[in-house]
Amino acid sequence: MRVLHTSDWHVGRTFHGRDLLAEQESVLTGLADLVADERVDAVVVAGDLYDRAVPSAEAVDACARVLAAIARAGAQIVITPGNHDSAPRLGAFAAFARAGGLHLRTAIADLHEPVLIPDAHGPVAFYGIPYLEPEPARHALGLDGDQRGHTAVLGEALRRVKADIAARGARSVVLAHAFVIGGEASDSERTIAVGGVPHVPSALFDGVDYAALGHLHGPQTLGAHLRYSGSPLAYSFSEARHRKSVWLVDLDARGLAGVERRELPVPRALGSLRGDLDDLLRDPAHEPEVDKFLTVELTDRVRPLDAMRRLRDRFPHALHLDWKPEGGRPTEHRYTETVKGRSDEEIACCFVDHTRNSPPSEAERDLLREALAAVAGKEPE
Structure with a gap:
């Protein structure tokens, strides 16, 4: 059997x-x-099919077209929700979708019940473990008060999955949306930390033929059987060096036979510029x-006016702008220290100087005086 491991589509982002x-x-x-x-x-999608719990109608329509195209190409599809998805909404029509080869594994109570897809060697059991928010999942799994956190709930989920694998004697693929120790994060994942501990140990996945992980957006190999596919597109400039891809996973009669990487097309590359x-x-x-999506760092000593609009005249896909003047910006002070003993005019002029690294001109000072006088309800001096 050949399985295509994907995750973190974030449709609508x-x-x-x-x-x-x-x-x-x-x-x-x-x-x-x-x-x-x-x-x-x-084809498996290990969580975060959508970017929001309530996706837009346009995002739902686009996702439906994609899933229909994959189904027409001849693949069964197995999806489990991530921390961005709403599990109840995603799984609302699971029973009907199953008839068309779309398997939505969204219920914690059913995570040990696999989707069975046969090949020449018998069935392969696909287990979908939805993202487990620790406290609600603890109650759903019947854990006691001492068993808390990501490791406890995912450990219990995998204990149930492995018990079913042993009873069936089947080859297994487990979908899970989690932050496994050894994985490398980027800036575009929403934190799943609870009590400061978002990670779970990789040893939890020992004993399964292949674990298709989701949540981290860079493709990563934590073990031959334990991998993140990453997101299909870059969702932050921290992903500029990612080679977006999916995993082709082959299973033979004994289990995992091999994994190959297939890179995905890049609709628009990411870039960065620095200078005045x-x-x-x-x-x-x-x-x-x-033609790239750009993040730009301006080094002009004085903050340029209307900088983003001017940049987009040449770089139409510039998206993010920072101003970091050569030599640094004015020293930061506490608010009380900055305004102590100063007149309103001095405070206003100090603010202008701080925000653009250049004091106001005499004409600008006149405007500030007029504004302050108008606020005070008197004629400017």
Whole structure:
């Protein structure tokens, strides 16, 4: 059997305010071609199908089109919810979807009941462990008050799964959405820390043929049978060096036979620029960055006016801007120290100087005096 391991689609997510739905649908629909070309039997999504618990109608429509394309390509689909999904909403029509080859494993009570997909060697058992919020999951799993945290609830879930595996004697694929020790995080994952401990030990997954992990957005190998596929697109500039991909997992009669990586297309690359604004706008050396999503660090001594609009005249996909002047910004002070013994005009001028690293001109001082006089209800001096 051949399994395609994916996760963290986050359909409907934006990137620094930029709508990514078209890019997401393009990359994810391409999975259907991979299914057909590689003769994939099952596609798994290990959590965070959507970016929000209540996705937009446009996100739901796009996701439905992607799933339909994958099903038409000939694969069964197994999905479990992540911490961004609403498990009840995602699993609302699970019984009906199953008839079309879409298996939504969203209920904690049923996590030990597998989806059985047969091949020439018999059935492969797919277990979907939804994201387990520790406290609600503890009650749902019947754990006592001393058994708390991610490790306790995921450990109990896997104990039940392994008991079912042993009883069936079947080959197994486990989907889980968790932060496993050894994984490397990025800036785009929502924290799942509870009491400061978001991690679970990798040893929990010993005894399963393959664990398809979700939550971390970079593709990672924690063990031959224990991997993160990562997200199909970059959702933060910290992912600029990620090579977005999916795992092709082969199972033979004895279990895991091999895993291969398949890289995904990049609809728009990420880039970064640093320098003063005039140089960035004029230097031809920056031309390769024009079509990228950009984060820009301006080093002008004085904060430029309307910098983002001017940048977008040349770099239409600039999304994030920081101002870090050469030589540093004015020294930070406590508010009480900054205003102590100063007039309103001095405080206003100090604020202008601090925010742009340049004191106000005489004309700007006149405007500040007029504004302060208007607030005080008297004529400016």
